[in-house]
Amino acid sequence: MPTGLLAVWWVIASEIVIFGGLLASYIMHRLAHDAWQIQSANTNTTIGAFNTFVLLTSSLTAVLGHQAAEKGNGKKAARFLVFTFIGAITFTCVKAYEWSTEIAHGYTITSNTFWSFYYTAAGLHALHVIAGAIIMLFVARKAAKNIDLHHVELIGVYWHFVDVVWIFLFPLLYIAK
Amino acid sequence: MSADGHHDINYVRVYLILLALLFVSIIGPEIGIQAVTLFTAFGVALIKAYLVVKNFMHINVSPRYVTYLCATTLVFMLLFFAGTAPDVMNATGDNWRKPLWEADAAAWAAGDHSDPRAPDGAAPAHH
Numbered sequence: 001m002p003t004g005l006l007a008v009w010w011v012i013a014s015e016i017v018i019f020g021g022l023l024a025s026y027i028m029h030r031l032a033h034d035a036w037q038i039q040s041a042n043t044n045t046t047i048g049a050f051n052t053f054v055l056l057t058s059s060l061t062a063v064l065g066h067q068a069a070e071k072g073n074g075k076k077a078a079r080f081l082v083f084t085f086i087g088a089i090t091f092t093c094v095k096a097y098e099w100s101t102e103i104a105h106g107y108t109i110t111s112n113t114f115w116s117f118y119y120t121a122a123g124l125h126a127l128h129v130i131a132g133a134i135i136m137l138f139v140a141r142k143a144a145k146n147i148d149l150h151h152v153e154l155i156g157v158y159w160h161f162v163d164v165v166w167i168f169l170f171p172l173l174y175i176a177k
Numbered sequence: 178m179s180a181d182g183h184h185d186i187n188y189v190r191v192y193l194i195l196l197a198l199l200f201v202s203i204i205g206p207e208i209g210i211q212a213v214t215l216f217t218a219f220g221v222a223l224i225k226a227y228l229v230v231k232n233f234m235h236i237n238v239s240p241r242y243v244t245y246l247c248a249t250t251l252v253f254m255l256l257f258f259a260g261t262a263p264d265v266m267n268a269t270g271d272n273w274r275k276p277l278w279e280a281d282a283a284a285w286a287a288g289d290h291s292d293p294r295a296p297d298g299a300a301p302a303h304h
Binding site: 001005006009010012013014016017020021024025027028029031032033034035045049052053056057059060062063064067156157160161163164167168170171175176177 | 188189192195196199202203205206214215217218219221222225226229230232233234239240243246247249250251253254255257258261262265266267268278281282285
């Protein structure tokens with residue numbers, strides 16, 4: 001296995017502990033407090049579902065970019081990475097709209113423990129989305145010149161992990177009401 | 178099949194399955210049966226995560242130690258859950274109590290389901 005790919009898997013393993021611990025804490029408190037279902041009823045399922053759709057679609061473009069890179073087609077790989085980047089920006093913009101609406105309704109990170117978890121978990125995830133989007137631009141720029149095409153796989157694996165985290169955040173924060 | 182074993186995957190097909198599962202996870206809770214909600218929300222999430230990890234991240238064709246590495250961190254997470262849940266999820270223990278939690282639980286049991294953040298104590302604002 002290439003060293004870079006191994007490093008990405010190490011990062012993912014450590015991220016599993018970070019997000020896993022956060023989600024485990026959320027589940028414990030959610031099960032212990034019936035009143036949390038009142039708070040969680042205020043999250044917007046439509047927005048959560050749309051963002052899930054966006055991330056799943058961006059995962060598809062990321063893996064198609066990887067496929068193109070493996071065939072040595074740097075320009076095609078770069079194009080798919082740009083599509084993935086657009087997905088990341090869409091996700092972030094929708095998240096910004098969602099948060100501003102919730103804050104306008106009085107639901108802030110200090111409202112109560114549910115909203116503290118909500119903003120911490122979704123915020124940490126959003127930071128990973130933004131970081132991934134920035135890295136993706138650099139990788140796409142190089143890939144377009146057929147340089148370091150193996151980096152397309154590295155950012156792709158990271159991006160799919162970000163998708164997997166959201167796959168678990170979505171039912172926890174938006175479905176289980 | 179290619180040497181590393183993941184070139185034959187139809188990624189668009191996997192994506193369409195993921196979208197179908199997303200639809201199921203949204204529709205499931207509308208039925209109103211708790212067991213169905215739990216399965217369609219979390220069972221389907223597990224299936225979706227498996228599909229992404231297997232088909233997009235290609236963990237099945239990565240060296241076995243990658244799976245062991247991720248599995249080890251998952252086990253540590255479960256140990257964390259098992260170790261802390263008994264204290265976190267109970268309002269009282271042998272030598273400790275959580276008075277605020279007890280008050281919340283008593284208010285909930287007494288039928289006080291008001292949302293402190295809703296205007297004038299009204300029902301939660303769905304938006």
